[in-house]
Amino acid sequence: GESVGLHLPTLSVQEGDNSIINCAYSNSASDYFIWYKQESGKGPQFIIDIRSNMDKRQGQRVTVLLNKTVKHLSLQIAATQPGDSAVYFCAESGPDSNYQLIWGAGTKLIIKP
Amino acid sequence: NAGVMQNPRHLVRRRGQEARLRCSPMKGHSHVYWYRQLPEEGLKFMVYLQKENIIDESGMPKERFSAEFPKEGPSILRIQQVVRGDSAAYFCASSLYRGGQPQHFGDGTRLSIL
Numbered sequence: 602g603e604s605v606g607l608h609l610p611t612l613s614v615q616e617g618d619n620s621i622i623n624c625a626y627s628n629s630a631s632d633y634f635i636w637y638k639q640e641s642g643k644g645p646q647f648i649i650d651i652r653s654n655m656d657k658r659q660g661q662r663v664t665v666l667l668n669k670t671v672k673h674l675s676l677q678i679a680a681t682q683p684g685d686s687a688v689y690f691c692a693e694s695g696p697d698s699n700y701q702l703i704w705g706a707g708t709k710l711i712i713k714p
Numbered sequence: 715n716a717g718v719m720q721n722p723r724h725l726v727r728r729r730g731q732e733a734r735l736r737c738s739p740m741k742g743h744s745h746v747y748w749y750r751q752l753p754e755e756g757l758k759f760m761v762y763l764q765k766e767n768i769i770d771e772s773g774m775p776k777e778r779f780s781a782e783f784p785k786e787g788p789s790i791l792r793i794q795q796v797v798r799g800d801s802a803a804y805f806c807a808s809s810l811y812r813g814g815q816p817q818h819f820g821d822g823t824r825l826s827i828l
Contacts, residue, residue: 637819644718690757692757699813700762701770704757
């Protein structure tokens with residue numbers, strides 16, 4: 602999920618396969634992490650979140666993994682469906698400003714039929 | 715059961731005009747956050763408001779931009795004397811508690827400056 606410049610990283614996945622979207626976060630003091638899904642023309646939609654006292658959290662078809670050692674976050678989507686096509690953003694916040702989400706650049710997920 | 719409502723969805727202004735963006739938080743939420751998004755980028759925090767109070771405006775430009783969240787009615791993000799660089803999508807989020815997570819987002823206002 603990290604990117605510089607103007608072009609979003611893109612991940613193409615076959616329908617039915619699992620997707621893994623990665624994100625490198627910037628602040629080792631961040632203690633809250635969240636994944637959002639954004640479809641074209643819409644606002645970000647909450648997917649799953651995790652606090653720094655955990656390294657894994659599961660939801661429905663989604664799993665978030667947190668590796669604090671290397672400041673890495675990943676989102677795994679099981680059995681990817683066409684409706685999963687979107688841009689996925691990770692965001693972090695720290696103890697000093699827990700409402701001020703710092704957003705990554707996003708990863709565009711494309712589902713191949 | 716309504717989520718965060720933003721209007722208008724699209725707003726076109728000429729340089730030098732004023733833009734007013736409105737946000738009604740989720741029912742029962744009294745904390746509102748405004749973000750700005752440029753194409754193919756993540757959101758950037760602008761301001762955090764509680765009813766009748768600005769809690770944190772550290773992400774807001776010092777000039778031309780202002781925000782309010784009155785006791786009654788929606789939160790307003792106001793941009794005076796708009797310039798081309800103000801073109802962006804502006805999103806509002808709300809939460810139940812101070813700094814509460816997750817924040818719930820509206821579908822944004824797309825501002826275009828001619």
